[in-house]
Amino acid sequence: MASFFKSSCLFFPLLMLLLWAFPCTATTAVKPIVQVGSYHCPPFVIKHEDGTFSGLSILLWEHIAKQLGIQYEIKEYELKTLLDKIADNEVNIGVSCLSITPERELRFDFSHSFYETHLAIAVKQKSYASAAANFLTNKQLLTVLGFIFIAAALVGAIYYLLEHKVNDKLYSMPSRRAKLIEGFILGLLFITKGPFNYFEFKTLTGRVITVMLAIATTLFIASITALLASTFTLGLLSSEIRGPQDLVDFPVGAKAASTSSVYLTNRGIVHRQYRDNHQLLEALEKEEVEAVVADNAVLMYLIKNAKEQGEFQQLMVLPYPFEKQNYGFAIEDKSPYTEALNRALLHVRRTPAWRQALHEYFAEK
Structure with a gap:
């Protein structure tokens, strides 16, 4: 009993000392x-x-x-x-x-x-010479011009048949060939400028057609003007790419493992992959690719800041966002x-x- 009492006297002070030295080990968890x-x-x-x-x-x-x-x-x-x-x-x-x-x-x-954004396409603006050549060979423009000439020839032929024998004011040239040319010019002016004065024509049929064409050509001229303006502006400043559906015909780049790359892959669009967005824009600047696809917010920010530092001056983001992205x-x-x-x-x-x-x-x- 005496030995137990003596041992207890040594054990309890030692236990208290340990508890005092490590008071938080059992209660505090380290985050x-x-x-x-x-x-x-x-x-x-x-x-x-x-x-x-x-x-x-x-x-x-x-x-x-x-x-x-x-x-x-x-x-x-x-x-x-x-x-x-x-x-x-x-x-x-x-x-x-x-x-x-x-x-x-x-x-x-x-x-x-x-944050919500979209995918977008960036391209390199063409030089003036390249843009002019692109404008003159633009398929949409050539189609519009072809339609104008055909319509002018048709209107000119109708008025020639109706008026060339009775209207010396509009058809003053002596030869038939010259009068045909005058008819074509009349049709071209009618299509591009609008209707002539009602009283310029001598025949009743010619005047009736003038009234009917007055309404049609007003709408036609407005549509053609808008189409030509769009074709000229976009063809001169950017490229032939108008949206993701056009990318299949051009060399395209995207960041590796990005949603842009996945989007292109899912649509069967072959593209080059780059390590980061700066490398992607450098490839576009060097014309390794003709277009790159990335998040619109990121493209806009990177190109804007690069231009402020004198870089990537000809790069631009096309105004055709698609495929919504949420961060x-x-x-x-x-x-x-x-x-x-x-x-x-x-x-x-x-x-x-x-x-x-x-x-x-x-x-x-």
């Missing part, structure tokens, strides 16, 4: 560091020379992480590698310009959308942060700071 994967995608993710990141997606994530009290570290990956690592649960969340697609949803989860954060399956992250995301999107950030990155300068 894990969230692994964030990203890639350079201005203006959503901009990687700086010192290794830090900024941009719209980074700004949104920083606000969310602060609200949730999350510790994190960001590592850069190429797009395909990032998607694979999220699918394999090696990266907890992907933060960049990641489009939400059904194919990707099969591999991992997505947050709510935080979200890619999240590993069964993440414990998904619900809280979505709530925080919706909250940040309603703040003045987020609206101001959108204005700063996308406002015209």
